[in-house]
Amino acid sequence: MEITILKVVKADHFWAIETFGTSMSEETRKFLQLTQQMNDFFSMDQAMCVPAQGQLCAGRRPDDKLWYRVRVKNILHSKSGPQACCFLLDYAKECLIPCHWLREAPPQFMQLPWQAREFHLYGLQPTTLTTDELTFVTDTQPCDRYDTAANEYVNKLVDESCGARVDVHYVDSNGVSHVKLYLRRTTNTVCVNDDLVSKGYAKEDKEEPSTSEGEESPVRRRNKVPSIGERLLQGLMPQKWEEPSRTQAQFTSHSPSGRPLSLAGHQMSALGLTIGDGVAVKGDIPPKPCTMLEKATFPEFIKQYLETENFPAPSKVQAYCWPAIMRGRDLVAMAPAKMGKTLAYLLPLMTQLAQTAGFEGLPEGNGPRSIILCPYWNSARYVYDQCWNYIADQKSTKVLLIFGAGAEDDQMVPLINGCDLLIATPRCLLRMLEKRYTNLDRLCHLVVDDADTLTEVYTDEIKSLMRLYGKAIADQPDRSAPRQIVLMARQWTAGIESFHRAYMTQPLLVFTSKVEEAVYSKVKQIVQVVHSTQRYTQLLGLLDQLETGGHKILVFAGSDAEAEGVAQ
Ligand SMILES: Nc1ncnc2c1ncn2[C@@H]1O[C@H](COP(=O)(O)OP(=O)(O)OP(=O)(O)O)[C@@H](O)[C@H]1O
Structure with missing residues (x-):
């Protein structure tokens, strides 16, 4: 599959979309039609949908005024009113959209799988250089995450490439495709998986997926649109904006x-x-x-x-x-x-x-x-x-x-x-x-x-x-x-x-x-300044007055001893 890389998250983790063009898949063709249909369908006259965190809906991006399928990540308050921080599901980008530019999307717009797909490089384990504290011998050891140099290296490879292709090895239960990534450059094509190993940023790790979904093709992905019941359970149902009574x-x-x-x-x-x-x-x-x-x-x-x-x-x-x-x-x-x-x-x-x-x-x-x-x-x-x-x-x-x-x-x-x-x-x-x-x-x-x-x-x-x-x-x-x-x-x-x-x-x-x-x-506070010798008399006078009103009275004291004194 020919892809356009949208974002490199880490050396072995990136987001991409299938490249638009003559050889694009049927699904990508449908997506382009859907984009057109959404922009014909939505307008500023329609009622806004009130967003909740995690909600899927349509949003109009301020930059280009086009409508996108989005997931609301959180709501921020700004001087110009509430803004939703949204993830553009088809483009793996974040942007701020004013809440009144969000619309509930009819199901026909949410069925096609999100086009921004998540990819992991297949069969790799990151490595790092470690130095033995006693012998000062440096060695490459497997570790949990890629270091910054590896991330920068892959970013540079992607920036310098003029095209990308993936061979999908399997798709895991979260819909993430585990792939071999090939980047086309002016003089040659690089397999990024092999390159990371040869440069010492990773070692091969051919562990097979534990799920049985090894053969699933990326086009069989399903959008995780919660059912109405699930949305209710997850509190994702749109709630009414209640104008606070100030x-x-x-x-x-x-x-x-x-x-x-x-x-x-x-x-x-x-x-x-x-x-x-x-x-x-x-x-x-x-x-x-x-x-x-x-x-x-x-x-x-x-x-x-x-x-x-x-x-x-x-x-x-x-x-x-x-x-x-x-x-x-x-x-x-x-x-x-x-x-x-x-x-x-x-x-x-x-x-x-x-x-x-x-x-x-x-x-x-x-x-x-x-x-x-x-x-x-x-x-x-x-x-x-x-x-x-x-x-x-x-x-x-x-x-x-x-x-x-x-x-x-x-x-x-x-x-x-x-x-x-x-x-x-x-x-x-x-x-x-x-x-x-x-x-x-x-x-x-x-x-x-x-x-x-x-x-x-x-x-x-x-x-x-x-x-x-x-x-x-x-x-x-x-x-x-x-x-x-x-x-x-x-x-x-x-x-x-x-x-x-x-x-x-x-x-x-x-x-x-x-x-x-x-x-x-x-509490309405009234400060009365009295000589310390008169404090108890003053307090007792106040208590007498207040007691007749059936009030509950709370007396604060500066120390345990003073509290004892007041109580007595
Ligand atoms: N929902 C809950 N029901 C019952 N016990 C709880 C619940 N949540 C926390 N606890 C328990 O209550 C105890 C006190 O919690 P915690 O230390 O968070 O209190 P705190 O309000 O932060 O206290 P402090 O002001 O002293 O720091 C802990 O043992 C915690 O496990």
């Missing part, structure tokens, strides 16, 4: 522990949703909570983990965070200790990282796709240990833990080799960035765990990290990859207030504790 609220808040001293006059446009379970969600278009584990749209390896843990249901914070984080929303969630905050962000994060297809727009390099910041080494270690519950069977997601002064040089090699998820304390991460062992160029998901502590105790470090991240983003004006910031905390603090204003885009705020929500949005 409320103006005024807050005044005070606390000796660094909470905002005064938010008086601060006006917040928010959808204040206090739901029956005592959870309050603020922010535009909050997704529906996931109240049953079976309804969570996690991949198999996470579902299996949840089954083994035998949790009865998602905790409150998980119910609200899972769908929001999966949709790519910025989020701040407040919940007391031991409410399952770690899994509230870790499971959707691992899910997104496992979908490598979402990150095509990232620059090459070794920077992590996600970072979890923790204040202390033991909290970082706890999160890292939790990760092992799901990554044991998920080798494609590489997780690294770094912390501790002085140990940086031991951590240099794994960092330079790159990882998907980096769990770090802020100071250590800054040192690693200064030494250029890693970078923030590919960072898509930043989680600040224990954000109340981090933003208060490590304010300068967090500011420096955010400055570096801002610069990395600014250096990539065409970047289309996701960008998400998630803050997890026990309580709302002045540090979180400043952080979310400075760096987050229309975040959802989730309060699972009534006290936190009250501090944030409902």
Whole structure:
């Protein structure tokens, strides 16, 4: 089959489409007709379809105003309204499409297999050079992934070629064709599989597929269009855009522990949703909570983990965070200790990282796709240990833990080799960035765990990290990859207030504790300055007054001893 290579993902992994021309297959002919039909069918007068993550639909690409078959990857909020980050299924490209340019596609447009096909080079295992620490003898060893030199080499071969052909060896159960790739050059034709072996980037590995689909031809591929039932189960059914009823609220808040001293006059446009379970969600278009584990749209390896843990249901914070984080929303969630905050962000994060297809727009390099910041080494270690519950069977997601002064040089090699998820304390991460062992160029998901502590105790470090991240983003004006910031905390603090204003885009705020929500949005604070000797008298007077109104009263004290005194 003659192909046009659309994108080289790695040395042995690429996307391509059958070359259009006189010798193209019947399916490719049908595709060209379908493109014409779609562009005749869709118009801007038709009703928009409201996108959900993973949904298949038709979208009008702003660049050329043509209609394409797309998969919605996530929804981003921009000044010009919601934009869907879409994967063009026939061209293996990502682009941003305004949500009102998306249309539900009738089944006749979705039946023809996607034309962008995924290919893997057949029969290869990557190799790398290793040096024995004792003898200094260098040897080529099999490894898990191609190094940057191999990726660059294949990219260069493709750039310099004037045509490509594949011999399909087999098609696996995911529809990926395992092939021998031949590139035509002006003087000769190169078999890339053989070339990678001869150049020492790979060794031959003729392992046969374990599936029985060895003889399947690529044209027998089927689009994975979920049935209506499946879509309902996966939460992919289009939901209605509900225009949030905006409320103006005024807050005044005070606390000796660094909470905002005064938010008086601060006006917040928010959808204040206090739901029956005592959870309050603020922010535009909050997704529906996931109240049953079976309804969570996690991949198999996470579902299996949840089954083994035998949790009865998602905790409150998980119910609200899972769908929001999966949709790519910025989020701040407040919940007391031991409410399952770690899994509230870790499971959707691992899910997104496992979908490598979402990150095509990232620059090459070794920077992590996600970072979890923790204040202390033991909290970082706890999160890292939790990760092992799901990554044991998920080798494609590489997780690294770094912390501790002085140990940086031991951590240099794994960092330079790159990882998907980096769990770090802020100071250590800054040192690693200064030494250029890693970078923030590919960072898509930043989680600040224990954000109340981090933003208060490590304010300068967090500011420096955010400055570096801002610069990395600014250096990539065409970047289309996701960008998400998630803050997890026990309580709302002045540090979180400043952080979310400075760096987050229309975040959802989730309060699972009534006290936190009250501090944030409902308490009218009246400050009375009294001499310390009169405090108890004043307090008792207030309590007398309030008691007659049948109010519940919460008294905060500065220490255990003082709390005892108040109680007595
Ligand atoms: N849905 C669930 N149902 C029952 N137990 C859960 C659920 N999710 C997590 N847990 C368990 O609850 C315990 C506490 O979880 P976790 O450490 O994430 O809490 P946390 O809110 O982050 O606490 P902290 O604020 O102290 O860090 C863990 O042992 C975890 O396995």
